[in-house]
Amino acid sequence: MPAGVLTGGEEFVAAAYIVSFVVLALFAGTMIWRARQEGAL
Amino acid sequence: MEIASQCLLVLQKELRHLWRARARATATATFALACLFLFSFAGGLDGDTLRDNAAGYLWVGLLLASTLALGESFRVETEHGALEALLLFPVHPVALFLGKALGNMLTLLAVGLAMVPFAVALFDAAPREGVPTLAACVLSGSAAIAAPGTMHSALASRARARDVLLPLLLFPLVLPCVVAATQATRLAITGDPMNQLGSWLSVTVAFAIVHWSLGALLFPLVVED
Amino acid sequence: MDAPAAIAARDLGRRFAGRWAVRGVTLEIPASQMVMIHGPNGSGKTTLLRVLSSAISPSQGEVRVHGVPAVEARRRIALLSHADGHYDELSGRDNLALAKELGKMPGSVDGVLDAVGLASRADDPVRAYSAGMRKRLAFARLLLKEADVVCLDEPYAALDPEGHALVDDVLRQLRARGATVLVSTHQVRRVAGLVDHAIRLENGHVAAQVPAAQVSPAALAAAPAGGDA
Amino acid sequence: MKHVWASGAAAVLLLSVGTYIGFFHAPVEQYxxxxxxxMYVHVPTAWTALLAFTAAFVASVGWLWKRAWTWDYLLESTIEVGIVLGCLLSVQGALWAKPTWGVYWDWDPRLTSVAVMVLTYAGIAALRSFVDDPVKRATWxxxxxxxxYVxxxxxxLCVKWLRTLHQPQSSPSTVDPAMVLPLRINAFGMIFLAIFLVALRYRMARARRARELEA
Structure with a gap:
């Protein structure tokens, strides 16, 4: 298996984590907000 | 037994209705041919790519045309309450499903076979494995698309925005059989040295068997009110 | 124990999303009885008829036809609904032949076509039929089935005066044959003379259930002059 | 309701610990x-997305068999969570494929299967929005x-077969034991997060249906 094809690759790792936690946080946040709006919380 | 005889009667009605409305069937086939032209321009006109992509163009074209045929097959049932009248005769829902699915299969087969000579001419895609093999690919692919197609056109025809809903529900579902049918057809056209064609065909047959049986099992739930 | 009622409904209800179209309906119609169902628009007449004929399933309660759940007795039930259920591209005759074979119906196709006055147009596609002719073809299919329990949902609607005479004639034929009939209609005065009982529905509930002779003058007066609006 | 918040808190805790260990303590893979x-965020997302879609399948079989509304609420909530996790997984997959293979999408059978599932369930979410009658919506x-799901x-199979004709298998084979710990912690973290999200969405579905069905 080739070592990291593109030297570095740290920016992709960082991007993956940032995107993941931002998306999950946003999703959870909007879910809480929507639940409160609809009186489910 | 009763389901078989009712199924044949429903199929007979489907075919008679298709014959009476054959103008629509030819329009669907013409649409499919227009797709072939469109794709060849999109994919580039040089000989090799055209022949190599011929199978893909054929199947994506047939899939697009199938949404027209499948959408029509249940518009006819729901427009004047014919579906409800049939169920009150009573007609067994499984017989209704099998009859309509067979009708849709034959329609797809007809459109598919009508596309073959054009594809062969346009893309210089004379099947090296012979026409019967190519026809077998079209048959098994049509059978595989017909079952989930009939199920989802029954669902979509009674929901709102039915014309966008049918392809949206159907395409992800038939993806594996389109992949397998395309591979089998491509091998039929460009030659099959390691004879993998049979295994790709068996994938579409397995897909058809699963979806015909699941359809017969779940269709009564779809038509109940 | 005498024979089970032709139609027996116990605490019947049907809701569409939030609204109960019909609720808490309990009724028992003995065999060979002819019953009229009347009431203002939106009172649940059509829904009640569709539930009793097993066209739609109840959200609450149960329907038994001759002692058997309605869904299993569909061969003995015929429904004339607003939607005529025909295939546009097939001819009138083909539609009836299909129904006869699929539903193993005893009647004769040509016989019922004559009875409803469509013999001359039998081989034209239904697409070319007028609304009245489509309704007559629906009547023909109903007669073809010769069912024990017959549900008619506003039979007079979309018919010309000859059509009204045809409906009266069909009701008399059904009486002669001893079928159990349910007629939902706005033609209260006209139908009151042809049936045994009358049920008045008001927003999904049975408001009154009286012998046809005692239908309240108010209801009689309320009947519209022309067809079933 | 307490256990829902607890599950959310557990998720945050586990994910932070798992990510921390994954970054600073787990060895750097030699190849x-x-x-x-x-991998420490990608694989847990994959497992959880598949879990969500499997729960949706169980919910739909439950409804078809028992016709109890709780199954419909579960179906509605697991579809939504599954779609979001599935989309996130595809983005992660692309960010993993680019440095490894030089392309954003290398048609890895598992990733492609999840992407197709996202398309399938997005179609089902659309179907649900276009059917008004609650019972029909649930059944269809x-x-x-x-x-x-089936x-x-x-x-x-098809994608895996199609790819073996063109490219060798691309998934990492050996997993160093020291790497398993953060992976497992994050996996539980993601599952608790999914449970938290599904629980909230479940209660929203129940509230909506109550409003829809009130006489």
Whole structure:
């Protein structure tokens, strides 16, 4: 298996984590907000 | 037994209705041919790519045309309450499903076979494995698309925005059989040295068997009110 | 124990999303009885008829036809609904032949076509039929089935005066044959003379259930002059 | 309601601990180098997305069998969570494939199968939004969900077969034991997060249905 094809690759790792936690946080946040709006919380 | 005889009667009605409305069937086939032209321009006109992509163009074209045929097959049932009248005769829902699915299969087969000579001419895609093999690919692919197609056109025809809903529900579902049918057809056209064609065909047959049986099992739930 | 009622409904209800179209309906119609169902628009007449004929399933309660759940007795039930259920591209005759074979119906196709006055147009596609002719073809299919329990949902609607005479004639034929009939209609005065009982529905509930002779003058007066609006 | 918040808190805790260990304590993989660290968020997301779609399948079979509304609420909530996790997984997959293979999408059978499932369930979510009658909506979407889930096996096989004709298998094979710990912590973290999200969405579905069905 080739070592990291593109030297570095740290920016992709960082991007993956940032995107993941931002998306999950946003999703959870909007879910809480929507639940409160609809009186489910 | 009763389901078989009712199924044949429903199929007979489907075919008679298709014959009476054959103008629509030819329009669907013409649409499919227009797709072939469109794709060849999109994919580039040089000989090799055209022949190599011929199978893909054929199947994506047939899939697009199938949404027209499948959408029509249940518009006819729901427009004047014919579906409800049939169920009150009573007609067994499984017989209704099998009859309509067979009708849709034959329609797809007809459109598919009508596309073959054009594809062969346009893309210089004379099947090296012979026409019967190519026809077998079209048959098994049509059978595989017909079952989930009939199920989802029954669902979509009674929901709102039915014309966008049918392809949206159907395409992800038939993806594996389109992949397998395309591979089998491509091998039929460009030659099959390691004879993998049979295994790709068996994938579409397995897909058809699963979806015909699941359809017969779940269709009564779809038509109940 | 005498024979089970032709139609027996116990605490019947049907809701569409939030609204109960019909609720808490309990009724028992003995065999060979002819019953009229009347009431203002939106009172649940059509829904009640569709539930009793097993066209739609109840959200609450149960329907038994001759002692058997309605869904299993569909061969003995015929429904004339607003939607005529025909295939546009097939001819009138083909539609009836299909129904006869699929539903193993005893009647004769040509016989019922004559009875409803469509013999001359039998081989034209239904697409070319007028609304009245489509309704007559629906009547023909109903007669073809010769069912024990017959549900008619506003039979007079979309018919010309000859059509009204045809409906009266069909009701008399059904009486002669001893079928159990349910007629939902706005033609209260006209139908009151042809049936045994009358049920008045008001927003999904049975408001009154009286012998046809005692239908309240108010209801009689309320009947519209022309067809079933 | 307490246990829902507890599950959310557990998720945050586990994910932070798992990510921390994954970044700073787990060894750097000898072949793939730093990019392998994406695995600690990518693989848990994959497992959880599949879990969500499996729960949706169970919910649809439950509704078709028992016709109890709780199954419909579960179906509605697991579809939504599954779609979001599935989309996130595809983005992660692309960010992992670019440094490893130089392309954003290398048609890895598992990733492609999840992407097709996202498309399938997005279609089912659309179907649900276009059907007004709650009972029909529940039944039809359950039927479509059952068909869609059963289909994923075919998608996986076909894509896997199609790819072995062109490219060798691309998934990392050996996993160093020291790497298993952060992976497992994050996996539980993601599952608790999914439970938290599904629980909230479940209560929203119940509130909506109550409003829809009140006489």
């Amino acid at each position: 793939m180098g730093i990019t392998q660290k994406i 979407s359950s039927v479509a969900s059952a068909l869609g 289909n994923v096996i075919f998608v996986y």
